[in-house]
Amino acid sequence: xxxxxxxxxxxxxxxxxxxxxxxxxxxxxxxxxxxxxxxxxxxxxxxxxxxxxxxxxxxxxxxxxxxxxxxxxxxxxxxxxxxxxxxxxxxxxxxxxxxxxxxxxxxxxxxxxxxxxxxxxxxxxxxxxxxxxxxxxxxxxxxxxxxxxxxxxxxxxxxxxxxxxxxxxxxxxxxxxxxxxxxxxxxxxxxxxxxxxxxxxxxxxxxxxxxxxxxxxxxxxxxxxxxxxxxxxxxxxxxxxxxxxxxxxxxxxxxxxxxxxxxxxxxxxxxxxxxxxxxxxxxxxxxxxxxxxxxxxxxxxxxxxxxxxxxxxxxxxxxxxxxxxxxxxxxxxxxxxxxxxxxxxx
Amino acid sequence: xxxxxxxxxxxxxxxxxxxxxxxxxxxxxxxxxxxxxxxxxxxxxxxxxxxxxxxxxxxxxxxxxxxxxxxxxxxxxxxxxxxxxxxxxxxxxxxxxxxxxxxxxxxxxxxxxxxxxxxxxxxxxxxxxxxxxxxxxxxxxxxxxxxxxxxxxxxxxxxxxxxxxxxxxxxxxxxxxxxxxxxxxxxxxxxxxxxxxxxxxxxxxxxxxxxxxxxxxxxxxxxxxxxxxxxxxxxxxxxxxxxxxxxxxxxxxxxxxxxxxxxxxxxxxxxxxxxxxxxxxxxxxxxxxxxxxxxxxxxxx
Numbered sequence: 001x002x003x004x005x006x007x008x009x010x011x012x013x014x015x016x017x018x019x020x021x022x023x024x025x026x027x028x029x030x031x032x033x034x035x036x037x038x039x040x041x042x043x044x045x046x047x048x049x050x051x052x053x054x055x056x057x058x059x060x061x062x063x064x065x066x067x068x069x070x071x072x073x074x075x076x077x078x079x080x081x082x083x084x085x086x087x088x089x090x091x092x093x094x095x096x097x098x099x100x101x102x103x104x105x106x107x108x109x110x111x112x113x114x115x116x117x118x119x120x121x122x123x124x125x126x127x128x129x130x131x132x133x134x135x136x137x138x139x140x141x142x143x144x145x146x147x148x149x150x151x152x153x154x155x156x157x158x159x160x161x162x163x164x165x166x167x168x169x170x171x172x173x174x175x176x177x178x179x180x181x182x183x184x185x186x187x188x189x190x191x192x193x194x195x196x197x198x199x200x201x202x203x204x205x206x207x208x209x210x211x212x213x214x215x216x217x218x219x220x221x222x223x224x225x226x227x228x229x230x231x232x233x234x235x236x237x238x239x240x241x242x243x244x245x246x247x248x249x250x251x252x253x254x255x256x257x258x259x260x261x262x263x264x265x266x267x268x269x270x271x272x273x274x275x276x277x278x279x280x281x282x283x284x285x286x287x288x289x290x291x292x293x294x295x296x297x298x299x300x301x302x303x304x305x306x307x308x309x310x311x312x313x314x315x316x317x318x319x320x321x322x323x324x325x326x327x328x329x330x331x332x333x334x335x336x337x338x339x340x341x342x343x344x345x346x
Numbered sequence: 347x348x349x350x351x352x353x354x355x356x357x358x359x360x361x362x363x364x365x366x367x368x369x370x371x372x373x374x375x376x377x378x379x380x381x382x383x384x385x386x387x388x389x390x391x392x393x394x395x396x397x398x399x400x401x402x403x404x405x406x407x408x409x410x411x412x413x414x415x416x417x418x419x420x421x422x423x424x425x426x427x428x429x430x431x432x433x434x435x436x437x438x439x440x441x442x443x444x445x446x447x448x449x450x451x452x453x454x455x456x457x458x459x460x461x462x463x464x465x466x467x468x469x470x471x472x473x474x475x476x477x478x479x480x481x482x483x484x485x486x487x488x489x490x491x492x493x494x495x496x497x498x499x500x501x502x503x504x505x506x507x508x509x510x511x512x513x514x515x516x517x518x519x520x521x522x523x524x525x526x527x528x529x530x531x532x533x534x535x536x537x538x539x540x541x542x543x544x545x546x547x548x549x550x551x552x553x554x555x556x557x558x559x560x561x562x563x564x565x566x567x568x569x570x571x572x573x574x575x576x577x578x579x580x581x582x583x584x585x586x587x588x589x590x591x592x593x594x595x596x597x598x599x600x601x602x603x604x605x606x607x608x609x610x611x612x613x614x615x616x617x618x619x620x621x622x623x624x625x626x627x628x629x630x631x632x633x634x635x636x637x638x639x640x641x642x643x644x645x646x647x
Contacts, residue, residue, distance in 0.1 A: 010441070014443070014447060017433075017447075017451065018447070018450050018451075020519070021450055021451060021453055021454055021519075022450065023479065024465055024466070024469060024475075024519070025453070025465070027465075027468075027469065027475035027478075027479070028461075028464070028465045028468070030475075031468055031475070042473045042478065042481075043477070043478035043479075043481040043482055044473070044474070044475045044478035045478075046479075046482070164366055164367045164370055165367070167363040167364070167366065167367070168363060168364050168367050170363060171360050171361075171363035171364055174360075175360030175363070176360075177360055177361070177364070183364065190371065190375065191573075192572070192573065192576050192629070192633060193375070193626070193629075194576070194579075194580050194598075194625050194626060194629055196580060196598055196601060196602070196622070196625070197382065197601070197622035197623070197625050197626045198375065198378040198379060198382065198622070199605065199622075200382065200385070200605055200615055200618050200619050200622060201377075201378035201379070201380075201381035201382040201385060201619060201622075202374060202378040204378070204381050205373065205374065205377060205378060205381070220374055221374070223370075224371070224374060224375055227367055227370065227371075231367070284458065285458040285459060285460075287458075287459055287460045287583060288582070288583070288598075288602060291602065291605070291606055292602070292605040292606065292618075301458055301459075301460040302460075304460050304461070304464065305460045305463070305583075305587075308463075308464060308467060308587060314468055317464050317468075318464060318468060320464075321460070321461035321464040321465065322461075324458050324460060324461045325456070325457050325458065325461050328456050328457065328458050328461075329453070329456040329457070331456075332452075332455065332456035333449075333452070333456065336452060336527065
């Protein structure tokens with residue numbers, strides 16, 4: 001292979017671009033796997049540590065007996081973390097601060113070697129690496145319900161957007177309507193309208209309907225731009241379907257119902273799948289409408305937003321953020337080919 | 347019998363497909379807009395008043411919020427389009443690994459705003475990962491040597507235009523892929539024959555880009571800039587998670603502040619609806635003037 005300065009510089013530049021995207025996410029992932037002890041360290045590590053090298057010493061002071069617990073820090077020196085004597089305290093300290101989940105008996109067995117021999121004991125304990133993810137659901141207010149709520153709101157949004165928007169899309173594609181352009185313009189206006197601005201007054205409507213602080217209520221707001229979007233996406237697909245194909249199917253004796261299920265539906269299904277993923281993302285990603293409309297029923301995004309503030313919970317917030325990211329990432333990559341329509345391409 | 351026929355025909359009418367949506371928008375969009383207007387111009391006893399608009403307009407935070415919002419929207423859109431065009435032109439080339447590169451560059455647009463805010467909120471703390479990264483890579487030495495700061499930068503205590511610039515950086519990281527994918531789609535759907543014709547007539551690569559590629563992509567670019575602009579006018583979440591409420595005010599940030607402090611701040615929902623109306627009017631004004639300007643330019647071409 002021929003060495004070329006230009007190509008090398010080009011790939012260096014690409015590496016630079018990739019690191020701008022990847023490095024922040026790596027750090028977020030690492031924080032989500034960090035123990036409170038890791039969070040006190042500076043500089044923060046790019047990759048997570050899987051465990052700690054510990055030194056346990058039995059201290060036989062005249063007026064006190066205790067275990068001195070040290071860990072090997074980034075400089076390779078042992079630094080004292082704490083001194084404790086009771087194993088229930090040691091166990092909860094390890095669990096809370098180091099994300100090490102060992103039973104009292106295990107700790108006792110390991111520690112007592114230091115006591116009997118009088119020599120320091122060197123150990124390596126692995127962290128319970130996903131502890132923050134488990135604790136996120138028990139520690140952060142509304143996190144567990146938030147997942148259910150978010151999925152519920154998303155499903156409602158998909159249902160409403162597809163049934164209303166699909167009809168409009170079909171009609172715009174197949175029927176001769178008066179004022180078609182007006183409808184198209186109206187749909188664009190709806191999509192451009194800042195939904196946050198109607199969040200307060202829509203509460204009046206939702207209270208009247210008994211839907212305040214409910215996921216259906218949120219979905220009603222999320223569906224406002226999504227109905228238009230669905231109409232937009234499905235319209236172009238219905239236009240693209242060859243009508244003669246349907247007619248041929250009817251001529252060959254298929255019923256209208258069979259024609260729809262066997263011919264039309266498979267052709268429009270990808271567009272409907274894409275539209276439902278948009279609807280899902282609209283509901284899943286939202287924070288602001290949920291913040292204004294919810295009292296006691298937060299969505300996942302809202303629970304995560306509210307968990308920030310207490311500096312001690314940053315690792316839980318990071319774990320929550322990763323949980324929030326994964327479905328959004330999957331669906332966005334599936335629908336990326338439709339993204340042009342999201343931006344109002346006709 | 348005839349009435350029955352009419353009903354049947356009415357149900358078969360194509361407008362029946364659109365009617366549910368119209369009804370939906372009337373009840374959940376038009377009525378709330380109407381309620382918002384009424385809420386903002388009546389006091390608690392139901393009398394007409396402009397006091398909420400008056401006290402909003404005289405609030406120094408409002409003025410700051412308006413200026414910040416406009417600065418943010420203007421500069422973020424310009425910076426994002428320049429960078430996205432560069433990135434799209436880069437990814438439009440075929441090179442080893444270009445597909446993987448494309449996938450990686452798309453990742454940020456998939457990340458929900460709340461997660462983006464946490465990602466950068468943890469990053470820009472004094473002992474956060476941004477400063478850690480600067481320390482590890484030696485960028486910190488560069489910063490100290492250049493005299494920008496003699497210790498770790500306290501990101502969350504920057505203010506004024508610097509704070510807005512920091513938010514633009516975060517916003518750009520997030521939305522650059524979605525802008526880039528539009529431009530890239532335009533470039534790839536572009537008929538190569540036009541470009542070849544330009545080359546045959548002796549145009550340089552740059553001329554072909556400026557006089558052929560960009561004009562043809564213009565309608566796509568105009569709509570996408572408009573939508574981007576509208577989204578930028580609604581910035582709030584990253585500002586709040588970086589600086590807290592009220593430090594670097596934006597219009598929607600004020601709206602959310604009042605809306606989420608109902609019960610604690612007096613007449614909070616009145617002020618929230620007042621801000622709602624201001625945001626809508628601003629979005630409309632900006633959209634209309636933007637479309638007018640871009641139409642005028644189009645006529646010139």
